[in-house]
Amino acid sequence: xxxxxxxxxxxxxxxxxxxxxxxxxxxxxxxxxxxxxxxxxxxxxxxxxxxxxxxxxxxxxxxxxxxxxxxxxxxxxxxxxxxxxxxxxxxxxxxxxxxxxxxxxxxxxxxxxxxxxxxxxxxxxxxxxxxxxxxxxxxxxxxxxxxxxxxxxxxxxxxxxxxxxxxxxxxxxxxxxxxx
DNA sequence: TCATTGATGGTCT
DNA sequence: GACCATCAATGAG
Numbered sequence: 001x002x003x004x005x006x007x008x009x010x011x012x013x014x015x016x017x018x019x020x021x022x023x024x025x026x027x028x029x030x031x032x033x034x035x036x037x038x039x040x041x042x043x044x045x046x047x048x049x050x051x052x053x054x055x056x057x058x059x060x061x062x063x064x065x066x067x068x069x070x071x072x073x074x075x076x077x078x079x080x081x082x083x084x085x086x087x088x089x090x091x092x093x094x095x096x097x098x099x100x101x102x103x104x105x106x107x108x109x110x111x112x113x114x115x116x117x118x119x120x121x122x123x124x125x126x127x128x129x130x131x132x133x134x135x136x137x138x139x140x141x142x143x144x145x146x147x148x149x150x151x152x153x154x155x156x157x158x159x160x161x162x163x164x165x166x167x168x169x170x171x172x173x174x175x176x177x178x179x180x
Numbered sequence: 181t182c183a184t185t186g187a188t189g190g191t192c193t
Numbered sequence: 194g195a196c197c198a199t200c201a202a203t204g205a206g
Contacts, residue, residue: 048198056192073189074189075188111200155197182206183203192196
């Protein structure tokens, strides 16, 4: 991971989420481009965040330093991946919701669980950093400006006014999006 | 096109 | 015991 991206991930979650759009994720030898993400704030704030009630065994990686993977298992069958952001002790993260293949890739990639399935990512990677051979995120430093669409997050209707906040981001015009 | 539901099991109260 | 940052299949309109 480049120095600039690492610095942004160590800062506030909104710019971090924005910066991850268009970045190249590589896992198990496959490279893809991130096309849709969601931002989740830390403890005591965001009612949709896994960390909002405090630290538990599951979410403890969210409280660590930025640039690590937080994997969680949900609905009895799906893995979803986050990138931890902000400084150690602040539990915010960015959920990876969809990606655009850059080479041949089997299966659909529009949705957080589909993304993990297609990339062969599961709970074994939780707590893993994003600078290794098996898991890596890089900013391609593309000169093109990415137009970002902001929408409410998916599947968090229980979260009161936090459900309405525009914390879901995707690349405008990109077809690899989980939902219109 | 939209709403509903079953699958399936970890996590937290 | 209830809930769940999901997905695919189903059926109504």
